[in-house]
Amino acid sequence: MQHYSGFGLFKHSLSHHENWQRAWRNPTPKKKYDVIIVGGGGHGLATAYYLAKQFGVTNVAVIEKGYLGGGNTARNTTIVRSNYLWDEAAHLYEHAMKLWEGLSQDLNYNVMFSQRGVLNLGHTLQDMRDIERRVNANRLNGVDGEVLDPQQIKEIVPHMDCSENTRYPIMGASWQPRGGVARHDAVAWGFARGADSHGVDLIQQTEVTDLIIEDGTVVGVKTNRYGDIKADRVGCVVAGNSSVLAKKAGFELPLESHPLQALVSEPIKPVLDTVVMSNHVHGYVSQSDKGDLVIGAGIDGYNGYGQRGSFPTIEHTVQAIVELFPMFSRVRMNRQWGGIVDTCPDACPIISDTPVKNLFFNCGWGTGGFKATPGSGNVFAASLAKGEMHELAKPFSMFRFHDGALIDEHGAAGVAH
Amino acid sequence: MTQKNRLQSGGRIDRSKPLTFTYNGKKFNGFLGDTLASAMLANGIDIVGRSFKYSRPRGIVAAGAEEPNAVLQLGATEATQVPNVRATQQELFNGLVSSSTNGWPSVETDLMGTIGKMGGSMMPPGFYYKTFMYPKSLWDTYESMIRKAAGLGRSPLESDPDTYDKINQHCDVLVVGGGPAGLSAALTAARSGARVIFADEQNEFGGSLLSSKETLNGAPASEWVNAVVEELRGYDNVMLLPRSTVNGYHDHNFLTIHERCTDHIADIAPAGQARQRLHRVRAKWVVLATGAHERPLVFANNDVPGCMVANAVSTYINRYGVAPGNELVLMTTNDSGYQAALDWHDAGRKVVAIVDTRQNPKGDRVEASRQRGLNLITGSAVIEVQGSKRVSGVSVAPISADGNKVTGSVSKLSADTVASSGGWSPVIHLSCHTGSRPVWNDDVVGFLPGPTVQKQLTAGAINGSYSTSTALFEGLNAGLKAVAEVGLSASEVMLPKAEEVNEGAPMTLFHIPHLKPTSQAPKQFVDYQTDVTAAGIEVACREGYESIEHVKRYTAMGFGTDQGKLGNINGMAVAAKALNKTIPETGTTIFRPNYTPVSFGAIAGRDCGALFDPERYSAMHKWHVARGAKFEDVGQWKRPWYFPKPGESMKEALNRECLATRESVGILDASTLGKIDIQGKDAREFLGRVYTNAWAKLAVGKCRYGLMCGEDGMVFDDGVTSCLGENHFLMTTTTGGAARVLEWLELYHQTEWPEMEVYFNTVTDHWSTLTISGPNSRKLLAELTDCDLSNENFAFMDWKQTTVAGVPARVFRISFTGECSYEINVQANYGMHVWEKLFEHGEKFNLTPYGTETMHILRAEKGFIIAGQDTDGSVHPFDLGMGWCVAQKKPFSYIGKRGMAREDCVREDRKQLVGLKTTDPKVVLPEGAQGVLDPKAPIPMPMVGHITSSYWSANLDRSIAMGFVKGGLNKMGEKVFYPLADGTVVEAEICSPIFLDPKGERQNV
């Protein structure tokens, strides 16, 4: 792999950037792999990367029906945090956070992980009780965080209306300084380049049309371009398509796929240095390094695979942002888009074995997938390498919906994931 | 300043109405009818900005929504600042204040430009992914430098003084775009009597006809336009919306139109007027007549000010009376581009050369150019531009027939303006918004609208039909089709006769070759605003970013405020060439709303501040306000939180309220509790199915507390339901849960048990609920009612229909405080009357109003839960120690029963709600504190549960708390430790949550 650095950049500029190597190959798939990952989004690519790099499983293919990182990886609002309420979720997301903290160097690809801090605002007494509960749990779980009062919030976000004059005055917030944002596309590309350099085949523009299952065991996949490809184990990481693929394997998942919308303003000079999230007024906002205000909302209530939602959701979100930041009223919204999020009844993911032997699913991240990318890939890789679920993944089994051991993160997840 | 580029005559400006404006602190003049851009060009302002990445000077290149460079800061005051206004779309008004957004110390002499020149070669696409990684510790510093370069304009720092309106509209036909196609579609639909909304982003209708000299019926086209608009104006069934951009096309033919009502008058709206309006339109049919944008060509240094799109040159001359230079070189791949040179020449300026990339161009405009004696250089291209702050000349060279390489020697021409035309791209943005993928068309050399499920028609240039006559004809047809679809009969429309112009075949060419390979040639810009070059796209492709989405994301192409209106197709062409693919093989380009940016204020409308969410008040709200109550938001309700007396702290007020209630009598406004009237012969059975406890035997006149669970067995609401008659019940719910509970009841009735005869209605707002509580409550009530209040006649959990203070009332003897307590329900509009009467009579009992906080303390003293505070969706009744409220023998398997029997729900070590007494009685545990059994355990510490409710109890003179502890119900007397954020650890003992009057004697007196 060609090493990236400032010096390298300088060297390449002397040859007019004509000698850059491909970031990843464009291989023809082999007949058989140890592991096939279906889905070349951030989670799938991270899984492949850690499989090859950390667990020594290099005979791996990632099969992607479109282009790498083209699903929700390319459509989220790039927020990273780990301040989840329940132990199981906090440990998983904090595992991801620790990986985020060294990811650019590990991948030799700058994913621009920017720990500018995340505020989760509280607007009611019950919000504040929930915030206290969560921050206390975080602290004892080794996740950084503190509870701030409106004065302290004002110091961090001077332009936000922290006065008593709003419909739902800000009463306080949780503050996770290690939280922040990352450059979403770069995460997918960095993992792709890393996986490729360890021998993983990245097969783009190839759709897995079916799973080949013999005697209750998966033995490979059917593709639209390369026919059957065999595999000892198959991991499906196909956010926005999980139920469709599960149906092919003969089972249902406790998922509903909903539109999740986001929008950006035109780029403006920096005015907001942190991530501000509010479950109560339903909106969240950060400012990218390009200057766009990146704004997200809650999911639309209906099932939808159309990568678009309904306009009132956008309106309500913008109302929330203008309520929090009245001066943004004259700033202009540039673009909106939608992703497809697979939501679980308890707002926690599924990282699980399935009724089919050697078939594993990693799905149901709802609105919280991006921030978990390295952690999700890491524990899924560990599980695929050994054929049994990693300790951190065990609580996220799909079978928890049978025995009732749900991990209800609706409070912490809320709208603003 | 003189307007050196202003023509003596012509154009749609009013030379009798001069206006002044300010740009970068200098005053300039323009005329009514100018855009800011045309006025700037008239004044010879070449540089309007500095580019994002390389800080290169940039000038105006286009005349409409596709303009990438002239993006300015507007606003005379701090509060009226607007960032990123496209000068080509901003009408000039007197006193307009504008400035460029980048450049230091000024846009003319920008020091960053020097750095951009030197460092530019170090900034290929994706350079930041490849660097700033080492040492890791410096990333924050690197990022703050990157961030300094962010953004174009700036946000105002003060609140917006303007208001914004929304308007909901329905119509038969929405016609989008006021050019020839839109005009004929609108006219056809209007004459048939259809309800028509006709919207155009510009200040006047006419579209392309406004910027050309062409004729209709042998007269200037504007005469026909005026006649049509006048006719449309006369119809009641037509709404004309100029200055209104249809910016979003959503499902089921819902569209949003952003109307700028006053932005052409001043930067603040006149008093009483909304600055902008957002029309939310449901259209039966939509006619998209959105036209096309001309593509510039990609050639070396094509961003030097003075380089423009050919059609923009014509627009400035014909519409605004501005010739934006003196010596023009036109480069074109097609006939339509020639019009710029013809107009330039006819405006009396010098056409240096027409450089046609085609070997042998033929067509009417080519002939017209020859007739005018213009210097026509064929089979050639402008391969490079000279100049830095303004074009000074061009290099012209012959190119191969396929347009891929330079084939001959270079000659230099002197010029100050370079117009280019690479053909047209249909404006298909709106058709993409609902998920329809556009389809490449080789004949049009562009993407056309794809198949759609929307009731959408298209007409004119959006279909690649570029001649005026075809546009008129397609508009007519679209209008006829729409009219027929909505069931109206068409009236006759005679189309005007347009000039027929014969055109030769265009050449498919996007990227002009240079003597050097693209990687070594001077920068050839594809997307001006994001500084994406052809070389940059080639680097991206070389590195494996092959899908057009990868290319766009890696290079940022199309991510500017213009969303790549000029550059996207050119970029796809460059990528296709680099990958040896066709354009459609590299992918399609999908557009999302908005077509052009929309103020957040317009999207928010009036729904901010107090109107962000409706505020709900009880009938006694004014009294509470007058008494200085502090309020708590509960759902949409404003509930009194506590009633401090002057000078009193919150704690003092609560202590006083708590003591007064237990010692004498307190009063709570409980009107906000949800109330659902339930009737029908199966009402009783229904209650038994939705509550966990038994309802079969509840007698008329009796009340009962009930717990409501989901099918998962988890508690989601609770409240008291009273039997008003054999088949008539009144259910109360939590304040925040009322709507959800009603929908829940309806869901089960309508979908699962429709055979049951039962009816539900919300009556929350019908009643005021005044709760008096405390040992003197009976005495107080006795003064206002004739009802026999004796314990024998009116026992705990009874209710009576009676009269209180002369008003019919339902009085419920139920208690959330553990005291003798009466909930007096009267018709809501009598609430204040009864409230005041109670105070008249209550003075001698020290009747004390209290709010939600004292309510919380008093109930916690009794161990009563609050659903939503002591529950979180993950606890079932047994977890709450409320197994007594769960029937085991009900014949019907009520909602929740099966759920709470699942494997995980019957674990011994579930978290269970218990009372907690701190070892130090003065210490009040914070709500949300997390308990551990071993406070010295290393992080991560195993936690056993959190504190849900915690208070100082003045009645008990100690702190009390409720919280969850794993297996807590079997751990009475054991210790739990609460490590707090400040490093201290609070020790507490597990106890019963009933801290006061465990036998419940006080409520039964």
Add this chain to the structure above:
Amino acid sequence: MFHIYCPHCAEYREEEEFHASGQAHIARPLDPEACSDKEWGEYLYFRKNPRGIHHELWVHAAGCRKFFNITRDTQTYEIKEVYKIGEQPSVVAQSGNSK
């Protein structure tokens, strides 16, 4: 934003008046006690979630408060039909539910 015909009001109204309430035709088991944990879990949580034709339950929350069913394409968002509770859809997915 959807334009939804309420079969009870017999009018088209805006989506803002309605709530989506998930997959339609999920009947509560008649004898819950006879269900295994797995069966109960499947009733509670497991859903078809198709890409394409989907039958879903909606309620006219800010209108008549009546529930009804919609057959809708989850990809194009076209509403194919609305029908009352107790009725069966006339538009169903071809061979499975994938499009």
